[in-house]
Amino acid sequence: MFFVESLKLDGLGNRSYLTGGRGRAVVVDPPRDIDQVLTAAALRGVRIAYVVETHLHNDYVSGGLELARVSGARYLVPAGATVAFTRTPVADGDTVAVDDGLVLRALATPGHTPHHTSYVLEEGGRAVAAFTGGSLLIGSVGRPDLVEPRLTEQLARAQYASAHRLADELADDVHVLPTHGFGSFCSSAQAEGEETTIGAERRSNDVLNKDVDTFVADMLAGLDDVPAYYAHMGPVNAAGPVPVDLTPPRPADxxxxxxxxxxxxxxxxxxxxxxxxxxxxxxxxxxxxxxxxxxxxxxxxxxxxxxxxxxxxxxxxxxxxxxxxxxxxxxxxxxxxxxxxxxLREGEELASFPRARFADLAVALEREKDVVVLDVRRDSERGDGFVEGSVHIPIHELHGRLAEVPPGVVWVHCAGGMRAAIAASLLDATGREVVAVDDAFDAAEQAGLTRTA
The missing domain is CATH 3.40.250.10 (Rhodanese-like domain)
Structure with a gap:
């Protein structure tokens, strides 16, 4: 009997997986901090026989190389991935025996990257689960624009073909277990729900219900901004990440x-x-x-x-x-x-700034003349509605564009309050007078502040 245990990385919106049988197991797309993976395997009483990567990740540093070294497992990496370390290259159709009656089969699914590979877990010759990495996600697919801009459309079309290959080759009851799509910016759209199957995706996923030209056009039009640190992740993973050091940092007075x-x-x-x-x-x-x-x-x-x-x-x-x-x-x-x-040193005082709701902003706009409304949401969010007269600088651009914020008291908002707090702190650090709007954006509409483009 097989098992699958999901290891959640909620902050990054990803999942890693431990899967196997009574004695041996496979780890799929492990995180950098491998201690939790080793603990999960120990609690299951299984030996990690294989560590597999679906692709070279752009959104996090993999713990695969170190996990394979520590556990003695074979490290399976797609053959098309260019890496600087020794690994077992995996090509389409390759299989490894995991445990009695359990086989893991590689299935080439390019699109998220040119070398992307999914892995199908088979029990007694029947597919039971597909680890789809950044290919077929819950209600979406992995984005195709993280490798090379000139390859984006080509990879989008490959992503479409890969999703259809999965749907064509696997039965409706096969569990789909993606790495991305739980809030990760590697997903072309955000997932809805935590679990899915091939049958569920066949019914609801756009990639399986649109023609290729329509799907590609719609996906490319909807791609969001790419976090700047992604540029560093791929090279680190290709070079082979060093072991992580989680000992406490030096104390500061x-x-x-x-x-x-x-x-x-x-x-x-x-x-x-x-x-x-x-x-x-x-x-x-x-x-x-x-x-x-x-x-x-x-x-x-x-x-x-x-x-x-x-x-x-x-x-x-x-x-x-x-x-x-x-x-x-x-x-x-x-x-x-x-x-x-x-x-604080002796004689210093704490800094502070006020927090408010959109209803308070509406009052301030009526009564005060020097109010600046700063929207730090992404472009895609602003397209659905914005506070009339607001200045728009996405949070990830703000640190380099602080000089563009007009003079006055800056009321900064996002969609829920977290990013507004970051932005308010950046502005406060420069000496600007700031108010952090800690409120859901729906309240802006209720306060009569919004309009659409």
Missing amino acids: AGQIAERLAAGEWVVDLRNRVAFAEGHVAGSFNFEGDGKLATYLAWLIPWGKPLTLLADTPEQVAEAQRELARVGIDRPAAAATGSPGGW
Whole structure:
């Protein structure tokens, strides 16, 4: 009897999988921090016999090479992927015996990358699960524009053909287990739900219900921005990632925090946005530890910039380290925990800024003359509606475009509050007077503030 255990990486919107039988198992697309994978295998009482990659990942650093080394497993990587380390190359149709009656079969599914490969788990000769990586997702497919702009349309058409191959070759009851699509920017559209089958996708997925030209045109028109750190992930994975170091960073006292800020380093406060707004070290930035920390911090920070973390507890720092290591930010320069008052030198005071709702913004626009409304959502979100008269600078562009924000009191909003808090902290650090709108965007319409293009 086979099992499949899903290992969730909610911050990045991905899944890794442990699958196998009574004694031996396979790990599909493992994360950088392999300890959780080893723990899952130990709890199952199985030996990891194979580690497999569906493709060279663009959105996170793989733990595959290290997991294979530590576990003694064979490392299966698509033959078309150019890598600098020893691995077992996998081509279409190749099979490996996992356990008694369990076989893993490689199935070429180019599109997300030219070499993308899915893996079909067969029990007693019958397909029971398909690990589809960045190919067929829940209600979507992996985006085709992360490799080379000139290849995007060609890969989009290949993605269409690959999805149809999966649907044609596999029965309706086969479970589809993608790596991307749970919030990852590697998905061409966001998934709905947590589980799916070939039959469910056959009924609802656009890629299986549109002609190729219509599907490709629609998908390409809907592709969103690509996080800047993606440019670093592919090369790291091709070179072979080094083992991750999750030991605690060097502690920083108030004087050292001030020195790091003065040197232009990034000091990031991981506390929730309410606590940050009420009081924080002037010049620090707020990236909530329980938000999409890895995605947005890695997207905004200049690559290689020294990073100091501030948090309530050492456990919050440790969790942030784990998240950041998954995207190649390996070692914070320093960290401090406790209350924000302890991060200040004698005589210094905490900075703060107000939070508000869209209803408050509506009142301010009626009564005050120097209100600047800053929308930091992505282009695709703004296309569905925006606050009339607002300035639009997507959050991932704001740090380099701060000078474009008009003078006045800046009321900054996003779709729910998290990105607005990041943006407010960036503006506050430059001395701007700012109000963070901590509200769902639906409330802007209710307040009579929105219009559509």
